[in-house]
Amino acid sequence: MLWSAITWMNARPSSINLTPSVQRGPTLQANLGPARATFDDSTAEDAQLERLAALGAHSAGLAHELKNAFVPVKTMVQILREQHPKDELCDLVNRELVRIDSLLNQMLRLTSPSPARHHPLSVHEVLAYSLRLLQPQLAAKGITIKTAWNAAPDQVNGSEHQMQQVIMNLVLNALEAMEQGGTLTVSTEHRPLNDDPSASPALAIQIGDTGCGMPPWVLSKLFSPFFTTKAGGTGLGLHLTRRIIEDHQGVISAESTLGIGTVFAILLPRIEAQVCRE
Numbered sequence: 285m286l287w288s289a290i291t292w293m294n295a296r297p298s299s300i301n302l303t304p305s306v307q308r309g310p311t312l313q314a315n316l317g318p319a320r321a322t323f324d325d326s327t328a329e330d331a332q333l334e335r336l337a338a339l340g341a342h343s344a345g346l347a348h349e350l351k352n353a354f355v356p357v358k359t360m361v362q363i364l365r366e367q368h369p370k371d372e373l374c375d376l377v378n379r380e381l382v383r384i385d386s387l388l389n390q391m392l393r394l395t396s397p398s399p400a401r402h403h404p405l406s407v408h409e410v411l412a413y414s415l416r417l418l419q420p421q422l423a424a425k426g427i428t429i430k431t432a433w434n435a436a437p438d439q440v441n442g443s444e445h446q447m448q449q450v451i452m453n454l455v456l457n458a459l460e461a462m463e464q465g466g467t468l469t470v471s472t473e474h475r476p477l478n479d480d481p482s483a484s485p486a487l488a489i490q491i492g493d494t495g496c497g498m499p500p501w502v503l504s505k506l507f508s509p510f511f512t513t514k515a516g517g518t519g520l521g522l523h524l525t526r527r528i529i530e531d532h533q534g535v536i537s538a539e540s541t542l543g544i545g546t547v548f549a550i551l552l553p554r555i556e557a558q559v560c561r562e
Contacts, residue, residue, distance in 0.1 A: 288478070290496070297364075300320050305337060322472040327372075346493025348388050350388055350505055354381075354388065357381065357528045361374070361377055361378050362378070374508055380417070382531070383445045383530060385451075386445045400443040400445075400446055402441045402442050404437055404440075404443075404555060405439070405444050406439060407435065407472060407489065407552070408435075408438045409449055410444060410452065410539045411433075411446045411451060412431075412507050413448065413513070414448050414451040415431070415455065415470065417443075417452070418456070421456075422459060422468065424477055424537060425459060425462060426465030426509050427462055427466045428463055428465075428470050430467060430468070430469045430470070431469075431470050431471065432468070432469075432470075432471040432472070433471070433472055434473040434474075435472035435473050435487050437552075437556070438472060439554065439555045440487055440553065441532070442532045443532075444550070446475060446528045446531075448523075448524050450517070450528050450529060450550070451457075451489075451491070453522070453524075453525050453540050455468065455470075457522070458491060458492075458493035458523070458546070459493075460495075461493050461496055461545070462495040462515070463495075463496075463545060464510075466493060466494035466495060466545075467493070468492070469490070469491070469492040470490070470492075471489075471490045472487060472489055473487075474486070474487060476553065477551055484552055484553060484554075485554050486534075486551045486552060486553055487551070487552050487553075488508045488549060488550065488551050489550040489552070489554075490548070491495075492545060492547035492548070493544060493547075494545040496542070496552065497541065497544050497545055497546055498546060503540050503542075506522055507522050507536075509523040510523075529550055529552070532553075533552070533553050534550060534551050534552040534553065535548050535550070535551050536548065536549070536551075
């Protein structure tokens, strides 16, 4: 995630070649134009990488403090589970604490990253669990949920926590886009991983809303780091979402129409049905 940008920044050549022809008058201005554009682009790129590096350092320190404060919370939840072993709510809270703990560990490993552990998982289970967690927020806004699980088998290799992070981020974006209620559609199907019909089969996830939609200029910048149209937004949610999908050897895209809504599509390499690890 953030560490890949930091590594790239340290390894990237620092020199910029600006060699316009030395001529006088209007011709000199014309020759300087491309050089000035290249310099401006490089300056903006350097500034973005510096922000990513600073964010990485800050995140690691913040994660350390949060992890310390997290210890007594986990202890109290464990006590509650022992006192109420059949309480479904306690199990749900504990599962989310495990996910948060995993996210904090990822932040602490920014300086020495290691790839997430991938194993066979059920996409439908991740989708159903994520929608269940967000059901209260969706219901409060009067949003109807429609699901269609058409991908069977639904097995992919991946990190359950990271895939849940992706799904929840996309669903929360859809929720924010439907201020006056609407319909959230979540579906799966099998399709080729690319335009070649003979390519390996992929599992497709589609998450669509009937919200306000986005203009083309927003859509073109949607996955760029620090780009946001939300007041107080970080501009990192969809960028990290794309990074996670790419780490899973998949692709993500979006289509949107103003006044009609937005659909995100994820394609992941499918594997043959196996027994998922708990």
